[in-house]
Amino acid sequence: MRLFFLPFILVQLVHSQPIQWNQFRGPNGDGDAGKANLPIQFSETENLTWKTPMPGKAWSSPVVKDGKVWITNAEEDGFKMWAIQLDWKTGKLLKKVLVFENKEPQFCHPMNSYATPTPVIAGNQVFVHFGSHGTAALDANTGRKIWERRDLKCDHYRGAAASPIPHLDTLIIHFDGHDFQFIVCLNQKTGKTIWKKERAYDFKTDNGDRKKAYCTPSVIEHKGRLELISPGAVATESRNPQNGELYWTVRTGGMNSSSRPILRDGIIFVFCGMGSMSAIKPGGKGDVDDTHLIWNRRKVVPKKSSPLLLGDYLFMVSDEGVASCNNPKTGEVYWAERLGVKGQCASSPIHANGNIYSFSSAGDCVVFAPDPQELKVISRNKLDNGCMASPAVVGNSLLVRTKENLYRFDRSDRQ
Secondary structure, three states: OOOOOOOOOOOOOOOOOOOOEOOOOOOOOOOEOOOOOOOOOOOOOOOEEEEEEOOOOOOOOOEEEOOEEEEEEEOOOOOEEEEEEEEOOOOOEEEEEEEEEOOOOOOOOOOOOOOOOOOEEEOOEEEEEEOEOOEEEEEOOOOOEEEEEOOOOOOOOOOOOOOOEEEOOEEEEEEEOOOOEEEEEEEOOOOOEEEEEEOOOOOOOOOHHHOOOOOOOEEEEEOOEEEEEEEOOOOEEEEOOOOOOEEEEEOOOOOOOOOOOEEEOOEEEEEOOOOOEEEEOOOOOEEOHHHHEEEEEOOOOOOOOOOEEEOOEEEEEOOOOEEEEEOOOOOOEEEEEEOOOOOOOOOOOEEEOOEEEEEOOOOEEEEEOOOOOOOOEEEEEEOOOOOOOOOEEEOOEEEEEOOOEEEEEEOOOOO
16 A cells, blocks of 8 residues: 555535436436435345346446436347336336347347447437447337437447437437447437547557447536547547537547546546546647647556546546546556455446445445545445446435346435
């Protein structure tokens, strides 16, 4: 452990708990549930409000709004893909909508699923996305299909994973495949293409395996300018979310990027997907490798999960289950410790009320404090099946999707 002294500052967040969880990593796309008073201890029986079986194979996270839970699901072989609506209070299945049937599904790696992208709820619509197999808008109340797009194609090579994001009245989606790499912006009401842009940089390779990526983008605001921060393989692009115009490009390296970028205190944090990360200043123009790249590093960096930025500290959990506290301005590692879990940590951690929740693929959940001095484990919990999906939070409730079930947990003591 690093030997130094920092005055202990347990992160205090001023915003309240989320009233909805409408997209991947929540309303702000950062995995922060504010002051949500979640249970510290939970299991197959403890603090369990309901548990609903989810047959099939899907890594997408649940989304929640207006008393309804939406998730996507798929057959393990990819021939059928669904959108499922549950009652928030009881977990009862309300609707199971068969969205797509596929005669010849693309290959999907066993570590992935045919329903990995997380849905989006915007207004009275639910947007479900299954990569090249299709994107659709459903009525959030009835489940009726409003529109679909099945013409946006690329060879994902190992399955799709990038989730769509809402921006004003549009839906922005990454298609970074083995053969084609592009970004598309759709009208939420009609599904029509507003703009579509291919990656504008040279990959400097003919190997399609090194061109694919799985990243969910983010829209940030910097000095009054909106920027779509769009990591791909080899590089990260910033574009105008209104028309797709390219602002800047920085070589962030690697491939398979999946972590969602975050802006904090004038710095964008991007993960390349191969165990390295970069800190970038926004607001550039053209190639900004020499002017806007602040730092990059490879030590204890996750390949799949997204980070948490809490106060002055950056917290991460690597695929191998190594939690770390870092200086976001310099990349310095304050501490890095193994959580002692089985399986890998592909699920992105969340923060709630001064606690970080990290789930493993073997069913372990470690709750630990965002302490800048050392790893302080608050509790260890176990579920029957492991997590690949990231959890959701609404009010003071924790929603967890494992490989076989969907759970809602609430504190029984109401502390």
